[in-house]
Amino acid sequence: MIGKVLIYISFAASILSITGFLLTHTGRDKFLNMGRIFFHITSIGFITASLYLLYIILTHQFQFAYVWEQSSTDLQLPLLMSTFYAGQEGSFMLWAFLTAVIGIFLLNFVSKGDRHEPQVMLVYTLVLSFLALILILKSPFNYIWEAFPKEVEYGFVPPEGRGLNPLLQNFWMSIHPPTLFLGFSSLTVPFAFAIGSLLKNEYSKWVTFSVPWILFSGGILGLGIMMGGYWAYGVLGWGGYWAWDPVENSSLIPWIINVASLHTILSQKKTGGYKKTNLILSILAFLLVLYSTFLTRSGILGDSSVHSFVDPGALVYLVLVIFISSFTLISLAAIIFRWKSLKDLRTESSKFLTKESFLLIGALLLSASALVVFVGTSLPIVSQAKVEANFYNKMTIPIAIFLMITMGISLYIDWKQTELKKFTSNLILPGILSLIMTIVLVVIGLHDPLYIIFAFVSLIAFFINARLAVKVIRNGKLSFGGMFAHIGIALFFLGVIGSGRYSEETNLSLERGVPKEAFGYKFTYSGATPFMDANNKRDTMYAFNVTVEQDNKEMTMRPIMFVSTFSNGIMKNPDIANFSYKDLYISPMSLEEPDLYPKEAQYDIKKGEKKKIDDLTVEFVDFDFGNMQKGGKEMASGNYTLGAILNVSDGKTTETLNVKTQFVNGQPSPMAFMMKDNRNYEFYFLNMSVKGEEAGGTTARIVVLDRNKNYNTTANEVLVAEVSIKPFISVLWTGVVLMFVGFIVSIFRRRKEISMKYPDVPADNKTEKKKK
Amino acid sequence: MTNKIKIAIGAVIVVVFIVVGFISFMDNKIEYASFSDAQKKLKTVEVKGSWVKEKDAKYDAAANTFTFYMKDDSNTEMKVVLDGAKPNNFDIATMVVAKGKVKGDTFYAKDILTKCPSKYEGKGEDVKNTYKQQ
Numbered sequence: 001m002i003g004k005v006l007i008y009i010s011f012a013a014s015i016l017s018i019t020g021f022l023l024t025h026t027g028r029d030k031f032l033n034m035g036r037i038f039f040h041i042t043s044i045g046f047i048t049a050s051l052y053l054l055y056i057i058l059t060h061q062f063q064f065a066y067v068w069e070q071s072s073t074d075l076q077l078p079l080l081m082s083t084f085y086a087g088q089e090g091s092f093m094l095w096a097f098l099t100a101v102i103g104i105f106l107l108n109f110v111s112k113g114d115r116h117e118p119q120v121m122l123v124y125t126l127v128l129s130f131l132a133l134i135l136i137l138k139s140p141f142n143y144i145w146e147a148f149p150k151e152v153e154y155g156f157v158p159p160e161g162r163g164l165n166p167l168l169q170n171f172w173m174s175i176h177p178p179t180l181f182l183g184f185s186s187l188t189v190p191f192a193f194a195i196g197s198l199l200k201n202e203y204s205k206w207v208t209f210s211v212p213w214i215l216f217s218g219g220i221l222g223l224g225i226m227m228g229g230y231w232a233y234g235v236l237g238w239g240g241y242w243a244w245d246p247v248e249n250s251s252l253i254p255w256i257i258n259v260a261s262l263h264t265i266l267s268q269k270k271t272g273g274y275k276k277t278n279l280i281l282s283i284l285a286f287l288l289v290l291y292s293t294f295l296t297r298s299g300i301l302g303d304s305s306v307h308s309f310v311d312p313g314a315l316v317y318l319v320l321v322i323f324i325s326s327f328t329l330i331s332l333a334a335i336i337f338r339w340k341s342l343k344d345l346r347t348e349s350s351k352f353l354t355k356e357s358f359l360l361i362g363a364l365l366l367s368a369s370a371l372v373v374f375v376g377t378s379l380p381i382v383s384q385a386k387v388e389a390n391f392y393n394k395m396t397i398p399i400a401i402f403l404m405i406t407m408g409i410s411l412y413i414d415w416k417q418t419e420l421k422k423f424t425s426n427l428i429l430p431g432i433l434s435l436i437m438t439i440v441l442v443v444i445g446l447h448d449p450l451y452i453i454f455a456f457v458s459l460i461a462f463f464i465n466a467r468l469a470v471k472v473i474r475n476g477k478l479s480f481g482g483m484f485a486h487i488g489i490a491l492f493f494l495g496v497i498g499s500g501r502y503s504e505e506t507n508l509s510l511e512r513g514v515p516k517e518a519f520g521y522k523f524t525y526s527g528a529t530p531f532m533d534a535n536n537k538r539d540t541m542y543a544f545n546v547t548v549e550q551d552n553k554e555m556t557m558r559p560i561m562f563v564s565t566f567s568n569g570i571m572k573n574p575d576i577a578n579f580s581y582k583d584l585y586i587s588p589m590s591l592e593e594p595d596l597y598p599k600e601a602q603y604d605i606k607k608g609e610k611k612k613i614d615d616l617t618v619e620f621v622d623f624d625f626g627n628m629q630k631g632g633k634e635m636a637s638g639n640y641t642l643g644a645i646l647n648v649s650d651g652k653t654t655e656t657l658n659v660k661t662q663f664v665n666g667q668p669s670p671m672a673f674m675m676k677d678n679r680n681y682e683f684y685f686l687n688m689s690v691k692g693e694e695a696g697g698t699t700a701r702i703v704v705l706d707r708n709k710n711y712n713t714t715a716n717e718v719l720v721a722e723v724s725i726k727p728f729i730s731v732l733w734t735g736v737v738l739m740f741v742g743f744i745v746s747i748f749r750r751r752k753e754i755s756m757k758y759p760d761v762p763a764d765n766k767t768e769k770k771k772k
Numbered sequence: 773m774t775n776k777i778k779i780a781i782g783a784v785i786v787v788v789f790i791v792v793g794f795i796s797f798m799d800n801k802i803e804y805a806s807f808s809d810a811q812k813k814l815k816t817v818e819v820k821g822s823w824v825k826e827k828d829a830k831y832d833a834a835a836n837t838f839t840f841y842m843k844d845d846s847n848t849e850m851k852v853v854l855d856g857a858k859p860n861n862f863d864i865a866t867m868v869v870a871k872g873k874v875k876g877d878t879f880y881a882k883d884i885l886t887k888c889p890s891k892y893e894g895k896g897e898d899v900k901n902t903y904k905q906q
Binding site: 368372375376379383384385386387388390391394395507509569570589590592687688718720 | 789792793796797799800801802803804818826828831833834836856857858861862863
């Protein structure tokens with residue numbers, strides 16, 4: 001009850017808050033406080049509801065359907081907390097929570113002086129209203145008897161929950177989704193500023209105000225996306241950090257647009273142009289977040305993504321569609337309505353060699369890559385098809401090459417006029433350094449011409465930005481954030497070149513105790529060690545010990561596999577050895593148990609067929625289903641006894657044998673049968689064979705074992721693993737970290753700039769001034 | 773540079789981008805198909821369907837292939853040879869999506885997606901099961 005009531009309160013308060021801000025916008029200033037107070041009630045409602053959800057999770061109140069579905073009593077605290085957002089309802093709750101918290105900071109920020117407070121907050125609160133609406137329809141606070149009225153009687157409290165999917169049971173689950181959602185939520189702020197400015201019809205201030213927020217979104221969202229990449233690479237064993245999966249793509253698109261807007265906003269601040277561009281990009285970034293939510297929540301991508309989705313039901317689908325379309329319509333209407341006042345009033349035509357042109361080129365390249373990803377990701381919605389990863393690689397690498405050129409040389413281009421001589425002389429040193437480094441890379445194995453160019457331009461971008469960053473830091477200025485982010489991106493791309501284009505992989509079948517060589521290493525599998533993981537109390541895990549030797553140095557790598565009780569499937573975790581310039585990656589594929597019976601003693605016989613086996617003639621007469629119905633209940637359950645009736649003749653006598661096998665969970669545990677007069681052969685029945693099913697279940701796979709014969713069997717288990725070398729992948733992660741640092745530094749710089757340009761005015765003074 | 777030249781250059785770049793994009797798009801487009809469509813088309817497609825559990829499925833360590841039988845949505849059955857090990861969650865998947873090509877009477881899959889909706893959403897019956905276990 002409490003949770004639901006809180007959401008209703010938030011919803012009602014958000015409507016009142018919007019009304020207050022709307023009246024203020026139309027000139028009735030006395031309603032400003034109403035807007036503010038009800039905004040705080042809205043936020044506090046969401047925050048309290050979230051705390052309540054956390055409380056019922058931590059106290060294991062399984063009478064709530066969501067808590068029962070997502071969590072269990074055996075989870076460690078961090079994972080138990082993460083079940084908060086493991087399901088759809090909870091992830092909407094998290095989104096609302098973060099948006100509410102950010103909103104409190106935003107209200108505090110815009111109420112300091114004339115910062116379009118009513119307009120911005122009006123738009124922002126409208127987003128919260130929609131989130132409340134979704135949470136009303138898709139509530140995490142439903143009782144279990146409300147969720148399953150037919151099966152569960154009123155008042156029933158399940159003693160245990162279903163628990164968290166083991167795929168999600170690791171450190172990254174605690175940190176990747178909240179980071180990503182923080183990025184998503186924060187993109188509401190630039191959107192609110194953009195629409196707010198359109199309402200106010202004033203376009204110069206918002207670009208300054210929204211920059212720290214845009215930087216925050218860019219930094220956090222970028223970090224969140226790449227955390228997901230690390231999760232896939234380091235834990236899930238997908239082999240890579242990026243697969244161009246629709247879910248990954250859908251979070252990348254708003255990030256790219258956000259970064260593009262950052263660059264054109266710099267131009268507007270300096271020159272006054274790009275009003276429309278900046279409004280459109282800021283609006284677009286937010287709409288793309290909604291689009292991403294729609295793609296991942298509506299179940300529409302069900303067939304084309306490795307991520308699993310649940311169909312949220314027609315109602316939520318509808319609300320999501322209304323959510324997106326209403327905000328798109330509001331945005332479109334606002335822009336069209338204000339089109340005339342958005343004209344670029346500058347008369348002089350700008351020169352090409354100016355910073356403005358290069359920022360525009362950069363933003364255009366970013367937008368083009370976003371468009372490529374958007375088109376590819378959206379294809380499954382409009383047709384029964386999808387595109388392969390190759391499409392994205394082919395399209396984005398040329399764009400990235402031009403992007404790196406722009407990102408490098410633009411730093412030596414001035415706002416007003418660039419002296420060509422000075423410009424070219426600045427490029428000499430980075431050019432030479434990059435050339436040397438590229439030659440080194442070619443010598444150690446970089447051969448693809450496209451990638452040689454890509455590496456060269458990334459190195460140029462790296463050296464130019466690094467050189468200037470050093471200069472700025474020496475001068476004691478804060479403006480090196482952008483350069484850091486650029487260095488990060490350049491390193492990131494160098495990592496992509498190494499690990500994406502030049503990773504090598506091979507499949508190794510490692511028989512226990514028998515060494516095998518690959519990539520100059522010697523791999524020996526020495527058996528598995530069972531262990532219990534603190535996060536998963538239900539399953540025994542197995543670490544497969546693989547000794548890796550090179551140049552008399554030895555280490556043990558331990559990829560993990562286990563059968564999960566939760567999903568009844570095999571979970572596999574890779575192990576990675578990090579070297580300075582490459583990763584050695586072992587991903588377990590399967591464990592082959594030794595054959596129970598030698599392959600050469602196994603035979604497939606059709607019903608009625610006679611087969612010569614050594615001295616014997618074996619005829620397969622029919623299956624013996626006993627008193628069980630063929631394909632019936634017993635078979636489906638996997639526990640049954642099945643036999644094969646064989647007529648066996650050794651030339652002297654003919655006997656009929658009913659060779660039976662008991663199946664436990666579908667696995668045969670065959671028993672030996674022998675002829676009365678000829679004790680040289682053992683007969684086993686294995687299963688109805690694959691070939692048989694095609695002909696309607698008429699073939700049996702049997703074993704005829706000659707007791708005097710020595711068979712070749714593998715006595716040892718075999719670990720099958722994919723081993724790969726990923727060059728320069730650590731460069732990529734370093735790039736991500738540097739990029740994030742760059743964003744954070746820039747936030748500080750831009751905040752400082754705002755407080756210098758627009759000193760805080762206490763909110764009360766302002767209203768009093770207006771009254772006078 | 774006059775504005776006209778700028779616009780002309782811009783237009784050329786945009787056209788080239790769109791043309792290259794379109795060609796690459798068509799090249800890499802994969803359609804969903806049934807096994808019988810796949811047999812006719814002989815190009816890479818994706819087939820949705822389910823694993824025929826009654827027939828045995830085998831992983832061949834030497835070749836690193838996983839062989840199983842799959843029934844598509846129109847109930848056509850075909851042998852599928854996956855280049856790789858048995859996918860995660862294969863046993864409980866309610867639906868599998870195989871990407872690959874038909875050669876002869878076998879579907880050679882490069883990649884397989886498994887879909888397990890029950891993974892994330894509980895069913896009413898499960899509530900009872902937790903009850904029984906206690």
